[in-house]
Amino acid sequence: MADHNTREGKFKREFGGVAIGGALAAFLVSPLLKFANPVALAIAGLLAGMGLLGLYNARVVSGVKPVAEKLAWCFLFAGGCAAAFALVYAQEASSQLDRYCRVLQSRLIQADREHKALGNAKDVFQTLQCRPQGEVFVETQHDAGQ
Numbered sequence: 001m002a003d004h005n006t007r008e009g010k011f012k013r014e015f016g017g018v019a020i021g022g023a024l025a026a027f028l029v030s031p032l033l034k035f036a037n038p039v040a041l042a043i044a045g046l047l048a049g050m051g052l053l054g055l056y057n058a059r060v061v062s063g064v065k066p067v068a069e070k071l072a073w074c075f076l077f078a079g080g081c082a083a084a085f086a087l088v089y090a091q092e093a094s095s096q097l098d099r100y101c102r103v104l105q106s107r108l109i110q111a112d113r114e115h116k117a118l119g120n121a122k123d124v125f126q127t128l129q130c131r132p133q134g135e136v137f138v139e140t141q142h143d144a145g146q
Helices: 007-015 017-028 038-060 067-113 121-127
Strands: none
Touching: 007 038, 038 067, 067 121
């Protein structure tokens, strides 16, 4: 019997893209991973792994009860929910940091225009890995003289 006609061959054909999809998803959400709840991500990975293992056993190993496949799908669904929770949390944390960085950036620009020192605000901006927020125009000495 050809490999693609066996239970294992069918499983590989049906779920072979899961690893590629997981790698692509990890690449696309990597900017948010530093803000994600690590416990929620660990739980999501554990549940998804258990679900995939259970689904493999339910589809490939003979003699496994049909309820095992339903249970495996429940594990996969719960893992997806945990991952979604972690990403929502990460998005909120990222938005809060962006708001804080915007305020810090406006203070830095205002202090630069007024030639005031803000202490360690520049260091805080870099330490928090802030990126410029919105459209920023800083008038230089050359521009002011014209």
